[in-house]
Amino acid sequence: MPAQAPAVTVPHGMETCPFCRIRExxxxxxxLYQDEEVLAFLDIYPCAQGHTLVVPRRHAASLAECPPATVAALFHAAVRLAGAIQEGLGAPGFNLGVNDGRAAGxxxxxxxxxxxxxxxxxxxxVQRVVKTRGPVQPLAETAAKILAALRR
Ligand SMILES: [Zn+2]
Incomplete structure (x- = not known):
């Protein structure tokens, strides 16, 4: 009987995750940049010259799965990189964006x-990433629902 290979626990998705493979x-x-929390590299399907992705080193599917320090590191690095991209490539502006969840693209x-x-x-x-607008609810109702969720 062949010896059993030791069990390896790989978090779901990591074995094929392209961003984990870039980290590895x-x-x-x-x-373009890396530290103990984050890694940044050029997007291989750029929307514009210099389009860059900043990712946490630890695999996480959504921002809500990231500890606050990681979220802070992501945005700190993104803003710093945006400045370097602007200076290096002569871009007078930039957009920052996260598609969080399949519904968000x-x-x-x-x-x-x-x-x-x-x-x-x-x-x-960023206000125009949504291609079709749904019905507009009264803002007071919308605010009440979000405020109730914030209190939970
Ligand atoms: Zn990953």
């Missing part, structure tokens, strides 16, 4: 903050 060095990427189930440099004239903006 088994998938090549143009890495998330394609890779490892949290990533998009830093998209803007050169002017492309149109768009």
């Amino acid at each position: 060095g088994t998938l090549p990427a143009h890495v 998330q394609e890779v189930p490892h949290v990533h903050v998009h830093v998209i440099p803007r050169y002017g004239g492309e149109g768009g903006g």
Whole structure:
């Protein structure tokens, strides 16, 4: 009888997660920055020159799964990188965005903050990522529902 291989516990999704593979060095990427919390690299399907993704080193599907220090590190790195991208590539603006959840258009189930440099004239903006607007509810009702959830 062959010896059993030792059990290896791999968190769900990590074995094929492209961003975990970039962190491990088994998938090549143009890495721009890394520290103990985060890693940043160029998006291989850029919306604009310099489009960069900032990801937590630890696999997490959504921002809610990340400890506050990781969330802070993600956005700190994103803002710092945005400045370098603007300076290095001559972009006068940038968009920051997170597609959190399949309903929001998330394609890779490892949290990533998009830093998209803007050169002017492309149109768009984060208010326009939603292509069709649903019915508009009274703002007071909407606020009451969110406030109730915040208190839980
Ligand atoms: Zn991952």
